[in-house]
Amino acid sequence: MKPGQIYLDNCVSSAVAPEVIDAMQPYFSQKFWFPGSFISTGESSNDALTGFQSIVAKSIGARGEEIHFTSGGTLANNLAIKGIANAAKKGHVICSVVDYPDLLTNAAWLEKQGFEVSYLAADDKAVIDLDQLKREIRPDTFLFMTTAVNHVVGSIQPLSEIRKILDAAGHKIYLHVDAGQAFGKMHLNVDDFGIDTMAISAHKIHGPQGIGALYQRKGTKLAQLIHGVKRVDNLQTGGLSIALIAGFAKAVELSFEDLDATIGQLRELSDYLWARLQEKIPYIELNGAEGEGRAPHNVNISIDYIEGEAITMMLDMHGITVATGSACASQGLKANYVLMAIGKNHVQSHGSMKFTLSRYNTKEELDTVVDRLAEITLELRKRSPLYNAFLKNQEK
Amino acid sequence: MQYSQKVLDHFMHPHNVGKMENPDATATEGSPSCGDQVTVYLKVNEEKQIIEDISFLSYGCASNIATASIITDLAKGKSLEEAKKITWRDAMDALDGLPPVKVHCSVLAADTLQTAISNYEIAHGLKEVPDFSKETILEELKKIIYPQVGEDIVSLKMVKYVGFSDGEVLIDLNMMAFDSWRDNVKEEIIEHLEKYPEVKKIEVNFP
Numbered sequence: 035m036k037p038g039q040i041y042l043d044n045c046v047s048s049a050v051a052p053e054v055i056d057a058m059q060p061y062f063s064q065k066f067w068f069p070g071s072f073i074s075t076g077e078s079s080n081d082a083l084t085g086f087q088s089i090v091a092k093s094i095g096a097r098g099e100e101i102h103f104t105s106g107g108t109l110a111n112n113l114a115i116k117g118i119a120n121a122a123k124k125g126h127v128i129c130s131v132v133d134y135p136d137l138l139t140n141a142a143w144l145e146k147q148g149f150e151v152s153y154l155a156a157d158d159k160a161v162i163d164l165d166q167l168k169r170e171i172r173p174d175t176f177l178f179m180t181t182a183v184n185h186v187v188g189s190i191q192p193l194s195e196i197r198k199i200l201d202a203a204g205h206k207i208y209l210h211v212d213a214g215q216a217f218g219k220m221h222l223n224v225d226d227f228g229i230d231t232m233a234i235s236a237h238k239i240h241g242p243q244g245i246g247a248l249y250q251r252k253g254t255k256l257a258q259l260i261h262g263v264k265r266v267d268n269l270q271t272g273g274l275s276i277a278l279i280a281g282f283a284k285a286v287e288l289s290f291e292d293l294d295a296t297i298g299q300l301r302e303l304s305d306y307l308w309a310r311l312q313e314k315i316p317y318i319e320l321n322g323a324e325g326e327g328r329a330p331h332n333v334n335i336s337i338d339y340i341e342g343e344a345i346t347m348m349l350d351m352h353g354i355t356v357a358t359g360s361a362c363a364s365q366g367l368k369a370n371y372v373l374m375a376i377g378k379n380h381v382q383s384h385g386s387m388k389f390t391l392s393r394y395n396t397k398e399e400l401d402t403v404v405d406r407l408a409e410i411t412l413e414l415r416k417r418s419p420l421y422n423a424f425l426k427n428q429e430k
Numbered sequence: 431m432q433y434s435q436k437v438l439d440h441f442m443h444p445h446n447v448g449k450m451e452n453p454d455a456t457a458t459e460g461s462p463s464c465g466d467q468v469t470v471y472l473k474v475n476e477e478k479q480i481i482e483d484i485s486f487l488s489y490g491c492a493s494n495i496a497t498a499s500i501i502t503d504l505a506k507g508k509s510l511e512e513a514k515k516i517t518w519r520d521a522m523d524a525l526d527g528l529p530p531v532k533v534h535c536s537v538l539a540a541d542t543l544q545t546a547i548s549n550y551e552i553a554h555g556l557k558e559v560p561d562f563s564k565e566t567i568l569e570e571l572k573k574i575i576y577p578q579v580g581e582d583i584v585s586l587k588m589v590k591y592v593g594f595s596d597g598e599v600l601i602d603l604n605m606m607a608f609d610s611w612r613d614n615v616k617e618e619i620i621e622h623l624e625k626y627p628e629v630k631k632i633e634v635n636f637p
Contacts, residue, residue, distance in 0.1 A: 341465060343491035347433075347441065361465045362491035367531065367577060367614055369465070380463040417447050417495065419469040419487040420462060 117256030187322025188332025241285030
């Protein structure tokens with residue numbers, strides 16, 4: 035058994051595409067130069083960088099100069115959120131209780147700096163409460179931030195409706211989107227949704243780790259956060275990796291060449307997985323939205339009566355990598371906050387399994403996973419006092 | 431891999447697992463909301479006071495299942511007096527250790543074994559139902575593991591004060607504001623003490 039032989043944890047990081055490795059190669063050895071100087075090496079790098087910016091920009095309907103390369107999604111989120119807040123100096127921010135930790139930890143930091151933050155509730159599908167959004171908007175609200183595709187249950191937030199509500203406020207409210215899970219999994223045109231800033235990353239779409247980008251709509255003022263030598267602009271200070279940027283651009287080309295086909299393939303795989311799971315394993319349920327309401331790569335289920343860390347450990351012994359929302363598998367020993375916020379109980383959270391697929395997964399792989407998981411569920415249920423109590427109740 | 435080979439062996443192929451028909455004593459500890467629950471069944475030779483058979487059920491993680499398995503190995507064939515001396519430390523040692531954040535899982539299985547023995551003794555008139563006192567609280571606090579280091583909070587001198595009067599438990603803990611395990615330890619304390627009918631209110635204070 036090889037670790038990660040069947041890998042279904044692509045929302046965390048995904049395998050680098052072979053074409054991406056080829057695209058990066060020359061920029062490590064022959065064309066490693068930094069942009070910025072007017073001699074041929076610097077110019078060559080300038081041209082390459084501009085080309086890569088355009089490729090990434092095109093995938094979200096933006097312009098090249100609106101793209102800043104960062105070390106990943108987290109830096110992009112920080113540059114946007116802290117940049118907008120520091121430029122505003124004071125006021126009110128809105129996000130939701132089911133947002134990605136990047137947004138929630140930034141919200142907590144903003145509160146410490148004296149900003150006020152409102153946290154919207156979410157429904158049982160992890161979709162934010164739009165009526166509450168309308169009620170929470172104040173004259174000093176300057177930023178609304180959201181996670182376009184929920185990182186746990188894959189639900190898609192209604193960005194168009196959100197923008198309409200923000201526009202109805204009568205003053206400018208910036209819309210920042212964390213698109214870590216959405217990028218390459220749905221159409222995400224920044225003009226269609228009126229997005230002002232957005233964070234994306236390469237390694238979730240088969241690009242290299244360590245590279246992401248911040249989209250900054252022209253005219254959106256961001257206070258400078260990282261001070262240092264200026265290579266490209268005030269948001270991209272310090273060194274940069276032209277090779278990783280080249281890899282990112284190639285990964286974008288591969289995913290977006292035919293985005294509908296990419297989405298269709300992922301949707302077919304996830305529908306197949308959910309159907310097979312229901313067929314083979316009793317007493318399970320889908321967490322989050324069904325059908326078009328969820329991102330095409332995410333299947334999150336709760337398996338009744340057993341605990342997720344034990345399940346993932348056993349799957350791991352078979353070379354299968356998946357994630358769980360169990361407290362026992364988390365660093366903080368807490369049940370998953372998104373599942374708890376959408377009304378799941380502790381047992382549903384502890385017994386939750388998250389499968390996130392990529393275009394490299396096959397139906398044969400999914401068959402193997404479901405077969406192994408069915409065996410493991412049977413074995414762990416045999417050992418479980420909860421399942422034994424359930425059987426006893428059924429006999430009555 | 432953070433788990434020892436022994437933990438993995440007992441997790442994948444646990445000993446003495448399964449429900450026992452007509453046990454002489456049984457106990458269930460933990461709760462699904464905390465993510466783990468263990469049931470222990472005992473068959474006791476009344477004349478010799480020896481645990482002739484033992485089995486368990488476990489809802490929990492790998493460490494929980496492995497600890498329950500090793501606890502049953504340690505207790506099987508022992509006299510009740512010997513088995514009463516088995517602690518979570520014995521279970522952990524027998525498993526070649528556990529990652530610090532997982533040590534708390536070993537407490538539950540050891541605890542359930544002790545409760546099963548106690549239930550047997552009470553049912554057979556070998557002892558009376560113990561009175562609830564400050565000592566009971568201290569014994570419970572010795573089962574609360576500080577996940578950062580995998581030691582109990584009493585040994586780590588984190589308990590500054592314990593008070594009990596009129597059903598109210600008051601505990602002062604030496605845990606700083608920046609300690610991210612505060613909530614976790616507090617929840618564990620409440621879980622351990624709220625099962626006693628004598629306890630009406632629990633107050634846990636930090637500096």
